[in-house]
Amino acid sequence: MYEDLLNHIEKYIRLNDAERQLLVSVMRYEKVPKKGFLLKSGKVCSSRFFVLSGCLRQYIIKENExxxxxxFGLPGWWICDHHSFENNQPSEYCVQATEVSEVAILDAAIQEDLFSKxxxxxxxxxxxxxxxxxASLTRIGLEYCMSGEERYHQFAKNFPDFVQRVPQYMLASFLGLTPEFISIIRAKKGK
Amino acid sequence: MYEDLLNHIEKYIRLNDAERQLLVSVMRYEKVPKKGFLLKSGKVCSSRFFVLSGCLRQYIIKENExxxxxxFGLPGWWICDHHSFENNQPSEYCVQATEVSEVAILDAAIQEDLFSKxxxxxxxxxxxxxxxxxASLTRIGLEYCMSGEERYHQFAKNFPDFVQRVPQYMLASFLGLTPEFISIIRAKKGK
DNA sequence: TGAATTTCTTAAAGTAGTTCAATTTTTTGC
DNA sequence: GCAAAAAATTGAACTACTTTAAGAAATTCA
Known part of the structure; x- marks a missing residue:
């Protein structure tokens, strides 16, 4: 069940059998339906989510709703509001599944004990x-160095399958563009 | 000499006397003149820099030069190209002092040994x-949620002294704007 | 101190991307 | 399998910001 998580961890550190077993015993598994929420703004983010399958999106709500x-959180990625998680304060973020997803959950309540063990x-x-x-700093750099159109093309080139996987308006939001503009870009290319 | 660094570390973890002493013994100190470089693109980033005084800027060079x-790196902040540092690969970044600065340097060569001790x-x-x-994710969020003008105002409100401290064209670059546009914003406000 | 360099400002013209609104296409759920 | 809802497209008007260029102000350093 947590195979992928253990493999991920063991790319960075070594675990012995006891540690593997302990880890597996304290993780929680959750299957999230499409559009299901793992975090809603205003609530404390009391867990870290490791994506086993599916896809999550983390977003904030602007003044204009x-x-x-x-x-986005794809398999092998951790999603968490770290500030909320560590300081037990309400989060600004929402985390929602864009498709049926499975996550391994590490709860804040047990983190310190786990780390000490x-x-x-x-x-x-x-x-x-x-x-x-x-990666996040690289992204900031690219954001400022490229036009919206270039950002779209680069992203589409780097993640061709992912572009098919989420609705276009989500991609637009992620790239800081409007869906209408992406339509224009695509129409151009089609020609 | 490394007072501020030790204080910073001890906000997060406890050190005993031996550890403090070891740490101090392996750090290097460097005084950097204004416009002095700590990293140039194409070179491996073989150190982490902890800013003791002054101010650093980390930048990339776009196609158009x-x-x-x-x-920016202000006192109490670490600056490093983590990817270059950990993988011993050439960096895309330059790190330069915007004013006379002092840094505490942790070299890649000794990091693992230090961590094991x-x-x-x-x-x-x-x-x-x-x-x-x-912080970096928050920044990405704000970038997309606010106009350039709003970003400038928010930044100027949050760091009024810093706005005075670096040339306006650097601030413009950091905020993803042109110096001309910041001039316009300031002229507006002056009225 | 004063000449050279760097930084900032102003203004006009241009553009990348937005907004709004209406229509079409695709997806969803019973 | 069909009605309803969600998502994508199109086009026209608009705007936030850039670009270019030239002059003014501030800073540097011999």
Whole structure:
């Protein structure tokens, strides 16, 4: 059930049998229906979600009620509002499944105990967050260096299957564009 | 000399005297003149820089030779190209001092040894990167939710002293705007 | 101190992307 | 399998921001 999670972790650190077993015993499994919520804004984000299958989206709601997607969570990715999680404060984010999804859940309540029993998990998450932070800075750079149209093309080139997988308006939101503009881009290319 | 660094670390983890001493003994100190470089693109980023005083800027160079600033490093902030650092690969970034600055340097060559001797440093960096990642996602969200003008006003409100501290064209680059446009915004407000 | 360089401002013309509104296409659920 | 809902497209009017260019102000350093 947690095969993919264990494999992911063991790409970064080594676990012995006891540790593997402990980890599996404290994780929770959840199957989320399409449009099901794992986090709603105003609530505390009391869990980290590791995506086993499906796809999540993390978004905030702008003043005008419009949803701004911050990131997608595909299998092998952790999704969490870290600030809310660590400080037990209400979150600004919503996390919703864009399709039927399965997640492995690590609850805040048990995190510290788990880390103290498997200290190398600190290293695992250090490496995970370091990578994610790095990717996030790269993204900021690209955002400012490329036009909206270029961003779309690059994304479509890098993740051709994913572009098919989520509705176009979600992709538009994620890329900071309007669905109408993506339509225009696509019409251009079709010609 | 490394007071601020130790204080920073001890906000997140506890160090004993031996650990403090070890840490201090392996850090390097460097004073960087205004416009001095700590990293140039094409080179491997073989150090993490903790800003003790002054201010750094991290930027990439776009096709058109224009510099795009990704982030500033103020005292208490770590600056590094994590990907280059961990994988020993050439960096895309430049890191330059915008004013006379002092940094504490942690070299890649000694990181693993240091972490094995002070394992709680993994936790320290896990927490640091978690925070930085979180901040970076928040920034992406704001970028898409606010107009350029709003972004400038919010930034100027949150960091009034910093706006005075760096040339306006650097601020413009960081905010993804042109210096001309910031001039217009300021002229408006002046009225 | 004063000449050279860097930074900031102003204004006019141009453009990438938005907004709005109406229509078509695709997907969903009973 | 069909009605209803959700998503995508089209086009016209609009706007936030850029580009270019030239002059003014501020900063640097010999």
């Amino acid at each position: 419009v949803e701004q997607i911050i990131q 498997i200290p190398s998990l600190e290293r695992y998450f250090r490496l995970i967050f370091q990578r994610a932070y790095d | 224009v510099e795009q600033i990704i982030q 002070i394992p709680s440093l993994e936790r320290y960096f896990r927490l640091i990167f978690q925070r930085a990642y979180d």
